Amino acid sequence: MNHTISILCDDQPGVMTRISGLFSRRGFNIESLTVGHTELPGKSRFTIVVRGDDTVLEQVRKQLQKLVHVIKVWDIKNTEAVEREHALMKVEVAPEKRSEVLQIITALQARIIDSSDTVWILEITGDTNAVNNAFNLLGDYKIIESIRTGKISLKRGLLAK
């Protein structure tokens, strides 16, 4: 089962190594990992999706909390948070397929952000399911390259201290 963990930490050199190293050393599996700056100067936020049961999740959270640069770790339940993922897909669209691909793009609320001859770059933003859907539906066409950011997540309402 997948769990989403949000980590607020000091933006220090090596923090990424400490966090990702901890996962591999303790045998925890990372499904996805994103990191970026926050509204707080000198602080970063990670969103990590980890696979494992509740015991694994509890160990992950506690071990992360032991890192000196980690300020706070939240286990984020889907119902309590909004989550987004972003994907870019480079798709080959033959002229005769244009209208049907356009229909799919409209249905997915995706956008064309670049096009040259028969190659379009699409972007899609949504929760993980929405991005999975895009890959499913466009899987019938030739996806030349693609990239997903992995999930980012924020808890609804005021964060508990």
Place this chain on the structure above:
Amino acid sequence: MSEKDKNKMTITGADAVLEALTNEGAEIIFGYPGGATLPLYDNLEKYGLRHILCRHEQGGAHMADGYARATGKAGICMATSGPGATNLVTGIATAFMDSTPVIAISGQVPREQIGNDAFQEVDITGITIPITKHNYLVNDPDTLSESVHEAFFLSTTGRKGPVLIDIPKDVLAANLKGPDKSQKAPVLEGYNPTIKGHSGQIKKAVALLKKAEKPVIISGGGVVGSGAEDALTEFARNTDIPVVATLTGKNGYPNTDRLYLGMIGYHGTAAGNNAIQKADVIVAVGTRFGDRTTGPLRNFAPNAVIIHIDIDPAEISKNVPSFLPIVGDASHIITSIADQLGTKNDSKRNEWRDYLLKLKTDREKPADDSRLNIPLILERLKKIVPDPIITTDVGRHQIFTAHHFPVDRKNSFITSAGLGTMGFGLPAAIGAKAGMPDDTVISINGDGSFLMCCQELVTAVEENLPVIAMVMKDQRLGMISQLQDAFYGERYNCCDLGNCVDFTKIAEGMGALGIRVETPEEIDDAIKTAINSGRPTVIEFILHEQGNTYPMVTGASLTEYIEE
């Protein structure tokens, strides 16, 4: 103004480090110089710090560890970049596994060379992330003293552990831009160890203990780390609850106390292991339930609810599910529980206690004095030196020492339990002796382990640290041969050490005193001669037989053991 005059007026990075060490109360550095640390060595004398020149950086790290465990203060080791730093790694990992406060300082190549695969460059912060509580690569001379103070703070508070500070040579040599901020108290947003236990949990623990009919206390390494020995002793005696110990927790409770049942685990005593397997309530203090302690997890303590007291929340339910966790400092929590529980001497419990005490006393017998053997040597040692600081290497002699050398005094049993580092005993003894010069410090060694750090005899001689190393020479890797004996059909592959080593000559060759003991009659004289000589001494005990250490768990639970 000449360059030399300028330097006189300003504070260098090396000054900042040494000043901060002095402010932290450091007295001794166990180190080995090299190119990258020369700026520190150039200024060492100015700060009145004693430098003990180890003969291998691993030895230096173990000395710092031994010093820390004997004195309760942080131990400091120092090495140059590259191989110097990597040689510290085993020592740092040893301290990490047993949660002891060690500060490791390593030199690094100059900043402009970092990443270029320069001479003696190694990414020591990368290497030591998993085996330190925290580490630093300090790139700004103005943050050096802050890092040193943080390192001490982290290393000596909460769950203790090693912290490494890696400093590029040019940072040590550079002048500080601002004033030295040595006194600055560390502010760490992400580090707030819990000290006081949760009052609701403590109440629940008291209620559980009131109802308990077969309670037992596990003394873990955290008892020693917290300094909770007295609190635990008082608690156990007032409540009449028997106490068992892990290897690191042996020194957490007076071993000669009647309630002490000995060590639990793979080499646990009959009384200790039966206590765990049959208990209804276990108070586990400062133990991480390591696999050597629990045996097969699925059958560990099947009838017990576990009250787990630990300062590290990550230890709660990591290996063994905890029914009632209490996170915080052992000393605080035990005192709180004891205050609320008061004196409790329930007659229902007497039967349980007496059953366990009988298991213990039935097995107490004097050592066989018809031939030279480790229990006999330890028994004689205890008579001649009742209260030494004991260090051990790792192997069969270590388990024998845990069983046959009772310790009552705090910080007097020093062993590498978690990592099981062969070669630990002698350097740890030297570190302990440096910190506690008035104590008799004795290292119990195996003939395999001793050779792994025997070069440190030179350190003991040169620094006038008269430790006594007692080498149990059975010409084999004892613990390995015991395992081959029990589990590999007596196929003793590659554990024969041969007979070519003369440990008395090694001692003499390094300027120490060497004594050989071949019969039981020679034991007392040898020990007395060693002590009276005032010199570092190696006593070589010639053992002629296999001499396995028992009990030993061979089955699927702690009570499935063989006793001989």
